[in-house]
Structures are given as C-alpha cells and as structure tokens.
Amino acid sequence: MPTDTDPVIVAARRSPLAVRGRGLARVDAGTLGAVVVAAAVADAGAPSIADVILGNCTGPGGNLGRIAALAAGLGFAVPGGTVDRQCGSGLAAIMDAAHATRADGRTRVAGGVESASTAPARVQGGVPYARAPFAPAGFADPDMLRAADDLAAHDGLSRARQDAYAQRSHARATTARANGRFDAEIMPVAGVHRDEGIGAPAAALARLAPLVDGGTVTAATSTRIGDGAAAVVVARAGSAPGLAIRATAVVGCDPALPGIGAAPAIEAALAQAGRSLADIAAIELVEAFAAQSIAVLSRLGLPDDDSRVCADGGALALGHPWGASGAVAVVRLFSRLVRAGASAGTLGLAAASVGGGLGVAAVFEVVR
Template identity: 35%
Template sequence: MTALRDVVICSPLRTPVGRLGGSLAGVSAVALATTVLEALVARTGLDPNAVDGVIGAQGYPTMEAPAFGRVAALDAGLPVSATGYQLDRRCGSGLQAVINAAMEVQTGASDLVIALGAESMSNAPLYTVEGRRGIVGAGLMLHDALSRGRETVGGRRFPTPEGNVGAAETLRREYGITREAQDAFALRSHRRAVAAQSAGAFDAELVPVTVPGRRGDTVVDRDEHPRADTSLDSLAALRPILGRSDAAATVTAGNASGQNDAAAAAIVTTPERAAELGLVPMLRLRSWAVAGTDPEHFGVAPVPAANRALERAGLGFADLDVLELNEAFAVQVLACLADWGLDAEDPRLNPRGSGISIGHPIAATGLRMLATLAHELPALDGTLALETMCIGGGQALAAVFERV
C-alpha cells in the first residue's frame, strides 16, 4: 500500500456566532455555509476548479438543502465537478468533516477538500413523522428537533429523557462538582472571550454576514454570545434547569453552552498542492481518535479520546501549547480536567473562551474551534494544540494539530 500523504489545513474561517433567535436567526444554515465558502475562495484566491469536494456537517438539517455539502458548494459558485455530502456526529461533526477530508487527501482519493460545518439552531425544524398516514384524533404532534434530538440520541437501549443536562447532572453527583466551581469556570470563559473580542483577536478568522431586513441590510461581524456584564452574582441568580425534579441540580443556562447559529470552513490538502495553488498552510494534522462511552457519561468521553490521540502522536499534555476543549457544560469540562489532573485555570485551556462564552452551534463548533486555535498558536508562540469535544449520545472526538 502507498504511504499516507501529509495533510495540512489552510485558512480556516468562520462567521460570527449568533444567539438563538438573535442576529443571525433570519439566515438559513445553507446561507451561512455559502457565505463562509465564498469568503474562503475569495480570501485565499483558491481556483474553484481545484476543489474535489465539500464535506458538509450539519446536525439539524431540513430538506431545503439535502446532501448539505453539495448544495452549499453549488450555491457558493463552485463548479459542478465539486462533489459534496453531509455528515452528522453531533457536536463533533465539524471536526469530523476535517478528519474525513484529511483521510481522503491522505489516501489520494482527493487532492483538495473543503471541510464545512454549519448550524442554524434558530431554524431547527419542527417535524411530524405521522402526517403521511393521515390525521388521527385532535391533530398532529410536532416534535422540536432541538429537544427531541437530545432525548433520542442514546437510542432505545440508552434513553436520555432529561437530555444532555441530565447527563451533566450525573457527572456533578459522581465528581462532587459544586455550583460555585461551575459558575466560576463560566465567568472565566466569558472574560477570556470578551478580552479576545475587545483586542481584535478573532478578527482574522471572522467572515461578516449580511442579514437582509425590511429596513435594509445589517452586517453582523462580531460574536453575539460573549457577555461583558457576566458576574458571579448574575450567574448565581440563575435557576438550575432541572431544579424542579432535582433539588441539588446545578446546571443553568449560565454555566452551559448556548444554542447558536454559525458556519465555518477550512481547506484540507497536501503541502505540495497548497504550494501549487498559492495557499498558506496553518496547521498539520498529527493524529486523531474517537471514543465511546455510556450516553449518561458522554461529558467525560473526551478523556479517552484525547488520551488516544496524544498517545498516537507520541505526546503528553505537558507538550501542548493550547488545549481547546469544547465547553458543553462547565461541570463536564471540570470532570475531564479532574481525570487528567489539570487545573481549571490552566492558561492553555480555551485561551479565548469556548462553548459557554462564544457559543456552541453544534455542527459548526469543531471548525469554529479549529479557526480559533489556528490563530491562537502563533499569537502564543506555540506549536502543538489538542482539540476535543464531548458528543451527545456517548462519544467524543479529539485531534492533535501542529502549527506549520
């Protein structure tokens, strides 16, 4: 078998992250995806004919853009020769798109692939599965895709009736993590994100989004989720989401990730092809790993996934300059850190914030994190980064990247 080719990541870009029902609510997932793809081509000077395919990650699709990567490619003006498909590994979808693209390039199946992740949680569908069989009784049941996906992600054998929040509270009980520790972590996340935003640290990775309106267009060019006014007092005032069923519950809207809208993309190719096309590589993929756990313990699945990815790269946590661990919940991050023996205030951990502060637009998150860490490494004069996230349903994904 031919040796696997080297893989580099070029020019990861992302849109701003919008709040649920916020500034980007009027923009569909495919429109967000089209915006970031068009910007990627324009900013890099990429020859559209060099694109073999677009891998489109999306967690809450509709049939307005089936085979999401293909539709986004066509809408962005790529030639019909650029193929595309859709994938869903929930919170890990964006990073999985990068890994799938890398495997295509490594094996020679493709020379250049765009990894894409997009989510409009503001436009997640309400749906029925009974409608084609006729209306029986009072009417049709419409399921909310956002809440339903969290209840069914464990399948028939591993039900999760309280969704990811219930699983987060399981970790709180088992690890003995206090509400105060969770709120303190959430405050730190917001402060880091706000500081980065104020310093213009996100500017190079951001693609503005034009939102049409009745009174004219609005240009959104900043993340909407970070809150400069967050304080321990304001976080402590929030009620636990499961407080009615569990008097000891601690997870609130303030110490959990948001529901958000965004898109992100990156070029995945070989160093040689990048040079031919005038592209500037930013990262090299060193290793990756996936792990599975009981769905009730999905929050600590990054522990085995990251351990495997680091072992495959011949590295340890001491070798890392940046650790990007998506903040699905503060309690989940704190549980992972406890297993790794790392301090919650480690400056390498999410230096510019993460899911709690920036937001968690499910399928876009992995590529959003990649765009951020690609710019963090040179700013911190670092070389190695780990990206990892838990995945609802009992999975986690991790990848080690090296600055080029």
C-alpha cells in the same frame, strides 16, 4: 506517529456566532455554510477543490455540503457531503477531509454549520418532538442538560465551581474581543460582525436558578444554543503555513455520561501522535457545559483554569451552534497558533464530547 503525508489546514474562517432567534435568525444553514466556505477558499488562493464536507445536526437536510459548495460558487463539478456526529460534527468533517486528502493529495473544504433558528420542526406520529434519540431503546438516553447535571452530581462538582468556570470563559472572551483576536477569523454575515453571547457578570451568575430541580447546572453554566458556521481548507502534505493534522480519534463512552467522551478521545489522539498533554501549547475544548468541561479536564489531570484551554473563551461565552462547534474549535486553534505567529512544531488540540456517548479529538502541528 506523524509523517510527511499529513495534510495541512491552510485557511480557516468562521461566521459570527449568534444566539438563536437573534442576529442570524433569518439566515438558513446553506447560506451560512456558503459564506464561510467561500471565505476560506479565497483565503487559500482559490485552489481547485475536490469536495466540501460539512457537519450538521438539525437539518434541514438536502446535503448541506453540496448546497454550500454550489452557493459558494465552486462550480457543478465540486460535490459535497454532510456528516452527523452531533456536536462533534464539524470536527469529524475536518477529520474525514484529512483522511481523504492524505489518500489522494487533493484539496478539500471541511467544517460545520448550524442554524438552530431555521431548523425545521420535527413531528413523529403527529406529535412534535425536540430531538431524535441519541441511543436506542434499552440504553440511557439523557438530553445534554440532564446529562451535564448528572455528571456534575456523579463527579461532585459544586455550583460555585461551575459558575467560576463559566465566568472565566466569558472574561477571557471579553478580553480577546477587545484586543481584536477574533477579527481575522470572522466573516460578517447579514450585518452581524461579532459574537453575540459574550459577557456574563459574576453577580448575575450567582442569582440564576438551577435548570434541573435539585441540580447545579444553570443557564450561565450551559452554553447558549446558536447559529453559525466554520470552514477550513485542507491541502496536501507539505503545504505551508498552516496546521498539519497529526492525529485524529473518535471513541465511544457510556451514553449515560456523554460529557466525558472528549477525555478518552484526547488520550487516543495523543497516543496516536506519540505525544503527551505536556507537549500541547493550545487546547480548544467545546464547552457545552461548565460541568462537562471540568469533568473532562479532571480526567486528564488538568486544572479548571489551565491557561492553554480555550484561552480566548470557549462555547460558554461564544455560543454553541451544534454542528459547527467542532469546526469553530479548529478555526480558533488556527488563529491562536498560525495567525498569532507560533513557531513551527507548536502543537494544538481540539476536542468535543458528543450526545449518545462519543468523543472526537485531533492533534495539530504548526508548519511554516
């Protein structure tokens, strides 16, 4: 149950989300991380920082949390750490920071960063490969595209239903951007001021061929791989205004159907918070695929077009910088609730399904 020891997110910033190979193609992960860490710390009034914890999936290694802390000018005494829970990494890093701050009351920065454009090529035994295994030998280990298409078939999700979901995400994001709802959260980087992937005409969606032979998932119902970073400042309990971190959950699920992982994670976080979905005003779900998002919502008993879910568009429109996306979801909640003036006690939820069969979720509450 919520207590007065729950830490509070008091600042939240992100970079623009760029399509791989485009606007942020020459900006390395450490630099991306440093920009948003510095911006979040400045927004919080430049407090003393105990640690910087960043999520990341594809490298380059070298402890990006520490690299970003130094590059952001936080000083030699501020350490840093890096978390890998694949595309749940950014949210997992925020959860780790919350647990540490709950224990000692010290302020931390947490978030995620991914530069798919500059990630190093991987070679094993002289042979290039696209990714490391999500599961060991003897277990199902589909890549996320195959897993999404398998999930669509498993749940009987039509191509038309997936197209409609993706189109709705783009439409919501287009409206949000036109109304300036991203402006306060975005820190420009390398001359890039806004998200690059927004906009997908319905007619274009209908013409795209499936990415898997005989399947239903297309390029439009799959998020664009991208570059980006997001960071939040996690302060001691009692800090305000901000988002108190009321409950967190990390769960496992069948690695053959990793796309469903967010559903049991959400259920676990809500149970820990003593709340139900009916209590939640804003939900940010990492939309890696339309099929994955629909499957999660269906398991939770929610309609595809629930107005609380990614109300300003999700990753299908904004882009999916893997290790950063979970943190981007929290920055979006901060804007939707804290920046938008939601009353104290308003609840939000962020969640992601993760390759290898994981789910991460957290419940937040507005404090004033």
